[in-house]
Amino acid sequence: MTKKQWTEITVELRASHQDLLIGQLAARGLQxxxxxxxxxxCYLPRRSWTLKAKKSFADTIKRFKNEFPESGCSWKTSIINYRNWNAEWEKSIGIVEATSRIIIKPSWKSIRKRDKGKIVLHIDPKMAFGTGHHETTRLCLVLLEEHLQRDATVLDFGTGTGVLAIAGIKLGARSAFAIDNDPLAVENAGENVRKNRVADLVKLKLGDVSKLPAKKFDIITANIDLPTITSSLKGLLPHLNDGGTLIVSGLLVTDLSRFMDLISHQGIVPLEVISENEWASVCLTKANADSDN
Known part of the structure; x- marks a missing residue:
């Protein structure tokens, strides 16, 4: 019996840009x-690699190259027989020491002796959403650990695997609201919330900034790219308490000047900028309404 054939698309791209493009391609059905x-x-069944699919892929790559001309993006395709990519991928995912106190562990790995006493985030990521171990996640966790106050309320905007919302609860937050516009991400986050036994404290929602509840939060995390934060910032800020903390990640170091221009005159001021390799995260605070009085 002939094995099912798949189209393999190989994209040459700098590691610093891969997660940005992968998120866009996953939303278009690649696996x-x-x-x-x-x-x-990335892969899809051979019969699904139609002229329409090719055009959609090529258009996505073209837009990405226009936005990130420094990425050096090129691609090619080949036909291969099916293999168990999930099994191969799981072998490559290990335990990550995200901060000095926090580790991220997939369910198929065992706790190590040296992890005793640390905060353990049990995260089983789907392949389309990355491992949760990317620099931007670690940077967010560093800032969240530093700035989150006990009993705070947390909004995780663009939650993905749910890792930041879960971390917030385990760091002492009273509750977390996690939202993503991708139904598969919300499903994955739900699985991880249950694995970490915090389902009663984390509320999940499918939608964009327009679907946020009519309430304010003490801290907002947004591990998203610059175009998304650009389009969402004005909708997010009304949901941040005066004196509250906004943590934005998903930014390239080269994006920082554009981001700082974006936040000027928005009533928020940067407290701290940290970076790892080519990625940066910014911690900001919202001015008190009576701060000028």
Whole structure:
């Protein structure tokens, strides 16, 4: 019996840009992302690689190259027989020490002796949403650990695997509201919330900034790219308490000047900027309404 054939698309791209493009391609139905340092591969059934699919893919790549001309993006395709990509991918996912106190662990790995006493985030990511171990996640966790106050309320905007909302609860937050516009992300986050036994404290919602509840939060995390934060910031800020904290990640270091221009005259001021490799996270605070009085 002939094995099912798939189209393998190999994209040559700098590691610093891969997660940005993978998120866009996953939203268009591609599967099984396998990442290497200077390229990644993705897959879909051969019969699904139609002229329409090719055009959609090519258009996505073109838009990405226009937005990030420094990324050096190119691609090629080949036909391969099916193999168990999930099994191969799981082998590559290990335990990550996100901060000095927090580790991220998939369910198929065992706790190590040296992890005793640490906060453990049990995160089983789907391939389309990355491992949760990316620099931007670690940077967010560092800032969240530093700035979150006990009994705070947390909004995690663009929750993905749910890792930041879960971390907020385990760091002492009273409750968390996690939202994403991708139904598969919300499903994945729900699984992780249950694995971490915080389902009674984390509310999940499918939608964009327009679907946020009519309430304010003490701290907002947004591990999203610059175009998304640009389009969402004005809708997010009314949901941040005066004196509250906004943590934005998903920014390239080269994005920082544009981001600082974006936040000027928005009533928020930067407290701290941290970076790892080519990625940066910014911690900001919202001025008190009576601060000028």
């Amino acid at each position: 099984g992302f396998l990442q290497e340092e200077n390229f990644f591969s």
